[in-house]
Amino acid sequence: MTTVDAYFTELSDALRAAGVPDEQIAATTEDLRAHLAETGTDPVREFGAAAAFAARLGGLAPAPGEPDERAESWTWTADLFNDRRMLAVHGDQGWEVESLDSIGRFVCRRSTTAPLRWEYRREILTGRRPKVLAELEPEGWEPCGEWLVYGYFKRPRAATAGPAGALEARPATPRRQLFLGxxxxxxxxxxxxxxxxxxxxxxxxxxxxxxxxxxxxxxxxxxxxxxxxxxxxxxxxxxxxx
Known part of the structure; x- marks a missing residue:
């Protein structure tokens, strides 16, 4: 067993002991392995000790798309000139976009137990959907909504930033719901x-x-x-x- 394999075995065991479903463990370790393969770095140097990293990832955090009665909810919107900037701001505060509603608002949630930072990108999908998905999915991006000709994608920052992707303190939920550029x-x-x-x-x-x-x-x-x-x-x- 290689050093990398041993690290991810320990990480998987720690996440499993914390109650994380096997499906979520597999997805998380796959993203982290891909990051190491791209950077060529050592897992301990990149992420820290496996047990401590598992704790920082948030062992009890729900997998994307799964219900969490304790999670905060917030819905907001922005014009097309300002949406990417505000997605970056709110994603850094732990808000995960679950979908866009029928009038183009971002429907978000944030874990109250172990929030993660999120990063987003917007792509033009008209006539390019298969190409965009083929390019982004291997990098860990997943669709989180569409509006007009645009598709929005998200991924947890922990997949690329390691421990820095965890959010230690949750800022208050914004009172505003409209952000115009x-x-x-x-x-x-x-x-x-x-x-x-x-x-x-x-x-x-x-x-x-x-x-x-x-x-x-x-x-x-x-x-x-x-x-x-x-x-x-x-x-x-x-x-x-x-």
Missing amino acids: RTGKLVLALWAVVVGGATAAFFVGTLGTAGLAITIAFASMVSGLVTAQLETAKGTEREAGE
């Missing part, structure tokens, strides 16, 4: 001006109910298309430059 605020302000003008025209009698409804729908459609187009163009430029 500067461009998003500008788009929203323009939408408000158009809709406000149409509403005023409706009340003074120069615009009928049908006209008001059409104006609001058109303004919403245009703002959504502009937002998606700008961010899709940025994503395409980044991909071309890689």
Whole structure:
């Protein structure tokens, strides 16, 4: 048995003794082995002693997707200009995105016993889904939601950062649920001006109910298309430059 095999045997035994399901142990050790194979480092030097590392990983933390009555819940949203920055901020505070709801909000949870830091990325999926999944899944990324042409992916930071992926203290749950970037605020302000003008025209009698409804729908459609187009163009430029 090699040194690496001995390390992961000890790590698996420690996690199993802490009550971690075998399926979760297998997934965790697979991610960690892949990290070591990529970096070529020694497991003890990279992660520390196996028993201590198992404790820091959070032996009683639920596997992603499994229910946890003690977990905190929080739902929030951001515009497409600000979502990746806020995902990085909230992921570093231990919030795991479980899904996106029907109106594009991030539905999150955070373990109260052994929270982990999470990292996220956003990819354009239109016409690229099989390629994106084939590239990201071997690196430990898993889908956590889709919105418009975008797919969101997550992975626990412990898979790449070792002990630094554990969260020792949980910041308070944010009171805000909406996070807009500067461009998003500008788009929203323009939408408000158009809709406000149409509403005023409706009340003074120069615009009928049908006209008001059409104006609001058109303004919403245009703002959504502009937002998606700008961010899709940025994503395409980044991909071309890689």
